Amino acid sequence: MLKKVLKVIGVVLAVLIVIAGIFYTKVYFSTESRLNKVYAVTPQQLTFDPNDSTLLATGERLITTKGCNDCHGGDLGGKVFIDDPALGLLVAKNLTKGKGGLPQDHSTTDWVLALKHGIRRDGKPLLFMPAHEYTLLSEQDMTAIIAYCSQLPNVDRELPQHNLGPVARILTDLGKLPLVPAEMIDHNRTLVKEVKAEVSxxxxxxxxxxxxxxxxxxxxxxxxxxxxxxxxxxxxxxxxxxxxxxxxxxxxxxxxxxxxxxxxxxxxxxxxxxxxxxxxxxxxxxxxxxxx
Ligand code: HEC
Ligand code: HEC
Structure with missing residues (x-):
């Protein structure tokens, strides 16, 4: 009798493991395809005077008030901001042109792709980089951020690659984690010129x-x-x-x-x-x- 019960339990467990395996395989491939999707967008052209000191000062303040340095580090040289066995390893890029940072020819358009569209140069989405919020910045604020970030002193910091854990993939699949902000963005919208700074x-x-x-x-x-x-x-x-x-x-x-x-x-x-x-x-x- 006991043997029979154990056998039934064994079969049930085996079935559950197979079902979990199938479920996770589905989650894995579905998240992979979302991470490798290539977005075709027409980036808005932004121009600025790189020596405009008021603009640079505004940009420097926005780096703090918009939370960039919470994830990318105080010097914007990047850091590991999530390191958890279940969620995985998530790394906020070195935003300077030092070792491990952005390519030497990283342009204003590339900055617009990241901030307004949540994508890289190659059109693939940036993970967990809250571009769905930054896409709503005014043209004035986004320009100030880009102007300031374009002249950062080099920081040499080579960081590991992302490694997504199973829980991060499952939460993403269930729509509980904003892993692919590019999916939440209206890529055709133009930026609002300016929002007046007043108590309103x-x-x-x-x-x-x-x-x-x-x-x-x-x-x-x-x-x-x-x-x-x-x-x-x-x-x-x-x-x-x-x-x-x-x-x-x-x-x-x-x-x-x-x-x-x-x-x-x-x-x-x-x-x-x-x-x-x-x-x-x-x-x-x-x-x-x-x-x-
Ligand atoms: C990264 C997530 C996160 C962001 C971004 C964030 N908050 Fe919070 N906030 C929290 C959490 C979580 C709590 C509750 C903390 C607790 O209970 O200890 C909280 C609590 C608060 C409280 C205290 C409320 C209370 O009842 O005591 C205020 C006020 C607040 N947030 C305002 C803001 C404002 C304003 C912003 C935007 C400028 C903001 N938060 C952005 C996560 C966030
Ligand atoms: C919640 C954390 C978080 C915040 C806040 C954040 N970032 Fe990021 N950012 C990331 C992560 C993570 C990546 C790397 C994404 C990837 O490699 O897929 C990234 C990537 C980038 C890139 C892309 C670089 C490249 O590879 O082309 C730029 C540019 C960038 N961030 C700028 C900013 C700026 C400017 C701000 C503030 C306005 C900001 N980020 C705020 C997490 C964050």
Whole structure:
């Protein structure tokens, strides 16, 4: 009798393993084909004066306020930003022209391909590089970022290749991980010229694109962004920030401490990025969030 039961269990297990194998093979090939798709786009032409010091200063600030250095490192020389056995190894490229960095002839058009379209020169998608957010930058802001990045001092840093883990592939297949931002972009859209920097709902909405990836489009938060991360807070008018004054909101986003006494970890809620926001930017954001 026991033998029979064991045999049945064995058969069931074998069937389950085969099913899991088939499922993962499907996931593997489907993600591979998405990663190797070639996008044909007509990049918008951007021009600037490489010696315009105001433009370069704006670009330098945007590198922090748009989170580029959170992933690419303080010197933009690149870093491994996810190294987890299940998710895999994800590497943010060295953006300088030093060893291990961008090719010497990396042009303004190549920058537009990366930031506005989420693709490389060869038309293949960049992994996990949040171009679906940067594609919504104004032409003025994108130009400033590109101008600043085009003159970075060389950093010699050779980094390993990406290596996607099984969980990253499965979450991508289920639509739970934005691994291929190029898929979420309207590649034919032209950039908005400029969004006026003032305490307005419109400017707050523009800035909130930097919060969307985690707090969602409606700013009501929800499920953790990846396994091991906390539940994302509701920051619309129905959440805590709806009860805060502008000063409390600014204090929270600059120190990581909320009026309720919660301490936000910069690795989970990137206040090291929002710390660099001006009063105008934070007040505009608060105004927009309270309007939701
Ligand atoms: C969430 C992390 C993250 C943030 C934030 C981020 N990047 Fe990236 N970026 C990546 C990763 C990962 C890659 C490598 C993608 C690949 O190789 O498939 C990358 C690649 C790039 C590339 C492509 C280089 C090439 O190979 O052609 C450029 C350019 C770039 N990033 C610029 C920026 C700029 C500028 C910002 C800020 C406006 C920024 N990134 C913000 C993760 C990030
Ligand atoms: C990488 C993901 C991520 C991004 C990007 C992000 N947040 Fe958060 N944020 C979180 C998480 C996760 C929490 C909850 C942290 C916790 O509970 O410890 C949080 C919490 C907060 C809180 C505290 C809410 C409370 O109830 O105490 C505020 C305020 C906030 N975020 C504002 C913003 C704003 C404004 C932006 C955009 C400029 C932004 N966040 C971008 C992940 C993010």
């Amino acid at each position: 709902v419109e400017y707050g909405k523009y800035l909130s694109i930097a919060c969307q990836g985690c707090h969602r489009e409606n700013m009501k938060g929800g499920e953790p962004v990846a396994p091991g991360f906390p539940v994302v807070a509701d920051i619309s008018s129905t959440g805590h920030p709806g009860k805060w004054t502008d000063d409390q909101f600014m204090e929270t986003l600059r120190t990581g401490k909320t009026p309720e006494g919660k301490v936000l970890k910069p690795t989970e809620m990137p206040w090291t990025m929002t710390k660099a926001y001006s009063d105008t930017e934070l007040k505009a954001l608060h105004l927009y969030l309270n309007s939701l």
